[in-house]
Amino acid sequence: MNDNRHDNRPDDTILLFVDAIEDDEAWVLVGEKRHRVPRAMLPAATREGSWLHVSIVPAPPEVKGIAERRAYLLRGDPGGKIKL
Numbered sequence: 001m002n003d004n005r006h007d008n009r010p011d012d013t014i015l016l017f018v019d020a021i022e023d024d025e026a027w028v029l030v031g032e033k034r035h036r037v038p039r040a041m042l043p044a045a046t047r048e049g050s051w052l053h054v055s056i057v058p059a060p061p062e063v064k065g066i067a068e069r070r071a072y073l074l075r076g077d078p079g080g081k082i083k084l
Helices: 067-077
Strands: 014-022 026-032 033-038 051-054
Touching: none
Parallel strands: none
Antiparallel strands: 014 026, 014 051, 026 033
């Protein structure tokens, strides 16, 4: 059971605190750990000091067109090691 007393959120969500927003990046706290995330991943109204509920759930597999998409991606992949 979730023992976080900030709210009545479901057990399968994570509570994040938005510590800082700088340009296209935001720093969020999950517990005591600080993480950098792209600003675009946050709701538009998010400000420094905001609390966010985050729930990550698996997406259902997309069946329609998947074989064609994989074939297209493989045609453009020369294989081998990635060069940066």
